[in-house]
Amino acid sequence: MATHLVTGAGSGIGAAVADRLHARGDRLLLVARNEERAAQLGSRYPGATTLVADLADAAAVTALELPDRLDSVLHVAGVVDLAPVSDLEPAQLREQLDVNLVAPLLLTRQALPAVRGARGLVLFVNSSAGLVASAGWSAYAASKFGLRAAADALRAEELPHGVRVSTVFPSRTATPMQQKVHEQEGGVYDASRWIRPETVADTILHVLDLPADATIPEVTVRPLVQRPGT
Template identity: 70%
Template structure:
């Protein structure tokens, strides 16, 4: 039975991944930003271990306790987004996206490395299509995701000798609450049927997790079958 640490299990892709792993009997270690979210996750995923930490607070990541001795995977799926052109970008929104989307995954990975090395586990960074190309109003979010790709690339090279694999998943527009918010900020009408389902991205993540240990998938991109027209 494998043990997985997951951030962002409360909704969207994170919830879909947690549901799939919980359904097949794996052990879950879930991060929750507050007691209310921890209670919700505990009810949804009976038997899961809950660890409270606010990903927007780097000091909270450094103070995490209760991590298991072995982790078969650490999956960074939580994220935040605030769109704005550079001319109107607020410092607090820039910082929050960098802290949650970039700094927190790096620090959390560092904390989990002993357990990952013990299990010869895998780190999965669920990035974004914005981590490959940045459009207008996406500067802050894309900067955090470009940086996250750099962390993954460096970590992959550093941990190869320890048997720790590293994969970045780049999902394009996915039907999640975050995507609904993005459409609102873009002034677009949101239709979830047009975009990738969270379960499809979750299936991709599980495929990455289940690749035999004699191989690795460094990167994988998932795109919808709908042509995207920039606004």
């Protein structure tokens, strides 16, 4: 039975990934930001282990106790708060950098001995904003550009240990985060226009289940519907 450490399983892409893995009988370790969310995850995924840590708290992340073997670490959690640089509050910047960039690096460091033992996978769910930054997206895009760089460095470092490192770049996906983005942009949210979370989850599982003779360093997932103004 494969064992996977997953962040962001409470909703959106993370929930879709956890649904897929739980349904096929894999063992799940799910990081929850508080005890209430941990209880919700425990109820939704019977048999899963929940680990409580606010990803914005570096000390809490580094205090997590992990098993001796992990077949994958799937970094799906993320936060977004749009603002132009002229209006960007320090707390907005700090939270997005901490959750989207610092926490994945610290959690990966904690998990590496276990992933090395399994010759497993570290996968980062990034964003199209990690490839191109638009107005209002400075803090979020900076965190995601940094995450791509971290993944590139980790991939080169862990090659001798047989650890695969992949980044998935989903474009706009029908999640609660996307609904918040539309509200901040002043647009009307229509989930039917965007990628289904399950589609991104299928992409992640394809990367995860790739035979040991190959790796997919990066994959981009985009909706077929054209965005207004493009």
